[in-house]
Amino acid sequence: MTRSVAAKAAARSNRPDRVLTFVTGLVVFALGALALVVGFGWLGAYRAQRPVLDPIALDWLSRQDPVLTRAVAIVVGLLLFVLGLWWFLRSLRPEPRPDVALDRAPGREVTVSASAIADAVRTDAEAIDGVSRARVRSVGSAEHPALRLTLWLREGSDLRDVWHELDTQVLARAREALDVAVLPTAVRLELGSAERRRVR
Structure with a gap:
């Protein structure tokens, strides 16, 4: 394949x-x-x-x-x-960050920029319980968009819940917004460490 x-x-x-x-x-x-x-x-x-x-x-x-x-x-x-x-x-060579055309009909073209896609997905990802920060990059091509995500998790976050919410809500919403059935995504998780406390 x-x-x-x-x-x-x-x-x-x-x-x-x-x-x-x-x-x-x-x-x-x-x-x-x-x-x-x-x-x-x-x-x-x-x-x-x-x-x-x-x-x-x-x-x-x-x-x-x-x-x-x-x-x-x-x-x-x-x-x-x-x-x-x-x-x-x-x-x-810089990595391409293509814009995605949602509608190519003459007179009503609608194109979403790569930065807008990344910002929207990042906002949704940071709203997940347990995620402290997210970084998103839109990659691939205009015809076949893809995402690369890096998520920073808070200490004690439930990885299973984070993954489920990311797949069923964030990525599902992105696929629906881009009108694609498949949106290849590479996800990198960074686990947070315990906060250091000063000893007095």
């Missing part, structure tokens, strides 16, 4: 960044371990004294077709540059 655009947006993941960081760290770790092995002379004392740019490798490269070697190096360098630039721009 494929996930919709809204569901992906509601549960936005850092997996690509984590995978790239892990792979980069693994490669750097492997190169560092190899350098230590060579430096300590475990591959032979003579090999440890040789320069980093192996003369044998340089001699082999010099015997190859210089045009082909340079072309391959330039292509690899350009690919790495484009990949790095794409990843950099992707990391800086």
